[in-house]
Amino acid sequence: MPHPVARVAGPSAGRATIACCRGLSHWYDASLRGVHWSNQVLPTVSLMLGAASFEAVIGEGAGPVTLLHCIAGLVVPREGRIEWRDSAGRCAARPRIAFIPANWRPYRCLTVRDVLEQAVPPGTDQGAADSMVSGALERCELSDHAWHRARGLTRPLRPILATAAAVVSGAEWVLLEMGGGRGSVQAPDDIAAYRKGASAIRRLARAGVVVLVAGPPGCYAPWVPRRVHPLPPGGLRERVEVAPPARVAEGSPVATVSAPT
Numbered sequence: 001m002p003h004p005v006a007r008v009a010g011p012s013a014g015r016a017t018i019a020c021c022r023g024l025s026h027w028y029d030a031s032l033r034g035v036h037w038s039n040q041v042l043p044t045v046s047l048m049l050g051a052a053s054f055e056a057v058i059g060e061g062a063g064p065v066t067l068l069h070c071i072a073g074l075v076v077p078r079e080g081r082i083e084w085r086d087s088a089g090r091c092a093a094r095p096r097i098a099f100i101p102a103n104w105r106p107y108r109c110l111t112v113r114d115v116l117e118q119a120v121p122p123g124t125d126q127g128a129a130d131s132m133v134s135g136a137l138e139r140c141e142l143s144d145h146a147w148h149r150a151r152g153l154t155r156p157l158r159p160i161l162a163t164a165a166a167v168v169s170g171a172e173w174v175l176l177e178m179g180g181g182r183g184s185v186q187a188p189d190d191i192a193a194y195r196k197g198a199s200a201i202r203r204l205a206r207a208g209v210v211v212l213v214a215g216p217p218g219c220y221a222p223w224v225p226r227r228v229h230p231l232p233p234g235g236l237r238e239r240v241e242v243a244p245p246a247r248v249a250e251g252s253p254v255a256t257v258s259a260p261t
Contacts, residue, residue, distance in 0.1 A: 059231035064214035
């Protein structure tokens with residue numbers, strides 16, 4: 001089964017929309033055997049995202065992808081807010097956003113072109129649909145793979161295909177959760193595919209699409225984003241320790257009453 005792109009619809013906001021993340025923080029409450037704690041997956045961060053068109057948010061743990069979830073509207077942060085602004089600092093409408101998880105996979109039977117055709121918004125004229133798909137194939141340098149099985153793409157090209165599908169669907173911001181890290185690029189085919197992906201992302205950026213990737217350090221190599229934002233590590237926000245029960249010998253002295261002799 002494929003993992004669909006999570007697309008969050010919103011009004012068009014143009015190419016200069018900036019996400020102003022102010023004091024964002026998120027944690028999950030948990031409890032086990034009477035011990036309660038809050039796992040702070042996203043430490044408090046304040047960032048300006050979107051101005052550089054292609055940016056990366058990196059860090060250990062779930063902080064980077066949680067930040068993407070907040071921007072996409074899939075998670076409501078416990079603290080802080082996101083304000084959408086234009087390049088002049090004025091309030092702007094929220095752009096159309098697509099979130100792509102790291103485990104995204106197309107159906108086995110679909111070709112690369114099939115994946116893009118399925119992303120075309122319903123009701124689109126056939127001529128316009130063909131133009132959208134052909135344009136995405138060209139911009140994302142997937143034309144040579146158009147009739148190949150999508151599952152057969154080398155691993156670095158899969159997020160590029162997902163990004164192309166998101167753009168065809170009308171997304172103005174594409175949020176990519178990336179797996180791996182330093183040392184994940186090994187095979188020569190992977191290196192060539194990453195270079196092709198970097199070229200595709202630069203083309204999308206010139207066309208006004210904002211691409212934001214998130215994951216562990218080095219997850220974006222060698223795409224070379226224009227700006228990288230390291231996040232502080234997450235951790236336990238607060239933990240309530242429960243005192244262990246005292247053994248009999250550690251208990252309070254027991255009052256004894258001697259029986260009359």
